[in-house]
Amino acid sequence: MKITVVGCTHAGTAAITQMAKLYPEARITVYERNDNISFLSCGIALHVSGVVKDAGQLFYSNPDRLAELGVRTHMKHDALAIDTDAKTVRVRNLETGEEFTDAYDKLVMTTGSWPIIPQMDGIGLENVMLCKNYNHAQAIIEKAKKADRIAVIGAGYIGIELVEAFEQLGKRVTLIDNMERILYKYLDREFTDVTEQTLAERGIAIATGQTVTSFEGRNGRVTRVITTAGEYEADLVVLCIGFRPNTELLAGQVDMLPNGAIVVDEYMRTSKEDVFAAGDSCAVLYNPTGKHAYIPLATNAVRMGTLVAKNLLRPTVKYMGTQGTSGIKIYDYNIASTGMTETAALAAGMNVKNVTITDNYRPEFMPTYEQVLLKVVYEADGRRIVGAQVLSKADLTQAINTLSVCIQNGMTMDELSYVDFFFQPHYNKPWNLLNQAGLQAI
Numbered sequence: 001m002k003i004t005v006v007g008c009t010h011a012g013t014a015a016i017t018q019m020a021k022l023y024p025e026a027r028i029t030v031y032e033r034n035d036n037i038s039f040l041s042c043g044i045a046l047h048v049s050g051v052v053k054d055a056g057q058l059f060y061s062n063p064d065r066l067a068e069l070g071v072r073t074h075m076k077h078d079a080l081a082i083d084t085d086a087k088t089v090r091v092r093n094l095e096t097g098e099e100f101t102d103a104y105d106k107l108v109m110t111t112g113s114w115p116i117i118p119q120m121d122g123i124g125l126e127n128v129m130l131c132k133n134y135n136h137a138q139a140i141i142e143k144a145k146k147a148d149r150i151a152v153i154g155a156g157y158i159g160i161e162l163v164e165a166f167e168q169l170g171k172r173v174t175l176i177d178n179m180e181r182i183l184y185k186y187l188d189r190e191f192t193d194v195t196e197q198t199l200a201e202r203g204i205a206i207a208t209g210q211t212v213t214s215f216e217g218r219n220g221r222v223t224r225v226i227t228t229a230g231e232y233e234a235d236l237v238v239l240c241i242g243f244r245p246n247t248e249l250l251a252g253q254v255d256m257l258p259n260g261a262i263v264v265d266e267y268m269r270t271s272k273e274d275v276f277a278a279g280d281s282c283a284v285l286y287n288p289t290g291k292h293a294y295i296p297l298a299t300n301a302v303r304m305g306t307l308v309a310k311n312l313l314r315p316t317v318k319y320m321g322t323q324g325t326s327g328i329k330i331y332d333y334n335i336a337s338t339g340m341t342e343t344a345a346l347a348a349g350m351n352v353k354n355v356t357i358t359d360n361y362r363p364e365f366m367p368t369y370e371q372v373l374l375k376v377v378y379e380a381d382g383r384r385i386v387g388a389q390v391l392s393k394a395d396l397t398q399a400i401n402t403l404s405v406c407i408q409n410g411m412t413m414d415e416l417s418y419v420d421f422f423f424q425p426h427y428n429k430p431w432n433l434l435n436q437a438g439l440q441a442i
């Protein structure tokens, strides 16, 4: 059996390592256009701020390690075209320019995503940067050394982590976003009010509710960001406005969402036989709505990649879908969310209610305790849980993983009221906060 894998970061590496174990007789060939594999982008901001000193620690695999598993990994090889009828991949060796065609029995598409680049005046200016891979990380670190004013466009998780990193380096930082609040997709206003205040207290300028229209520069290098509401001096700009799937190679050959995300079934099969896909190149089943959505996360990528391997020969292990569960640390605050915010649920036309609790997370007789803000969103009819958010200086983010399981299993607020959780004064109160949320649902 000839297996060809295109793209080797998290989804690719997960699929390859599992396939090498499960099918030792298979000939596995990998084409990766980059010069490294398995880079953990989640470490970029930590590397920028100097918390992670050695970038080498941000990789967990390499071609030699895959070779030990018997895998042929071709670095700096770009897949140019795929013919899913003929079952062939056209490949270019980016070092020699040589082109060749390779045939496969099974194809694994793990080509991931690329940052969205808006077409506008000045986008090509020097020091307007992307933030996705190892090379971007190194370039941002180098350019930041000489930059004083830095503008980050996009107040999602990546943008927020970067503004904190730049502020810690002593830079003057502006965070620009077209939505009215930061982290709009992940958190409701009660939570973003706190986080915005935290950023503002550190001197980070927050410019929300405005869209970037162009960049101006001098001698080919960016100097200013122009938005619908103002102008901001900047000698370094980082674009973090989202991602689009890298799936042009399969356009017209497999089913996709309108944004090009490949639709796979619960066994990671595309609509074309023997073509599997995983990770940021794909849409995922979003359990809160039961529909496919584009939620590019490393967590989805490694799970889906592993499932490609398990299901390659026959449907064996089903993907359970996702809640898009995510977490972030902003200065002292530990924050996590799962499923839909109230804002998102209402925008989707759902009839939802919520329970929002502010409490101390453990008894006041303890020497210290911190306040926690918890919000659980549920359907008014049937009381099914569809989302939750938590914020505290204590790390209570695992509560959101618990609620992710609840959403996954279609649980209601009434069931949440009486789930068995432990009590111990070091950690919580006799009525667990999640039980409390269930009990307070009317």
Ligand SMILES: Cc1cc2nc3c(=O)[nH]c(=O)nc-3n(C[C@H](O)[C@H](O)[C@H](O)COP(=O)(O)OP(=O)(O)OC[C@H]3O[C@@H](n4cnc5c(N)ncnc54)[C@H](O)[C@@H]3O)c2cc1C
Binding pocket: 006, 007, 008, 009, 010, 011, 012, 031, 032, 033, 034, 040, 041, 042, 043, 044, 045, 077, 078, 079, 080, 110, 111, 112, 113, 114, 131, 132, 133, 158, 246, 249, 278, 279, 280, 281, 296, 297, 298, 299, 300, 301
């Ligand atoms: C700054 C940052 C922070 C993040 N933090 C988190 C986090 O904390 N938690 C989390 O869950 N997720 C996080 N993510 C998201 C996570 O990094 C992605 O979801 C993950 O990288 C997806 O893995 P993937 O393998 O599907 O795709 P990608 O990482 O996009 O990898 C795709 C690979 O395919 C290769 N490729 C593409 N086209 C071709 C071609 N034609 N020929 C050959 N090779 C090709 C690319 O070079 C690349 O190596 C973060 C992302 C960024 C950018």
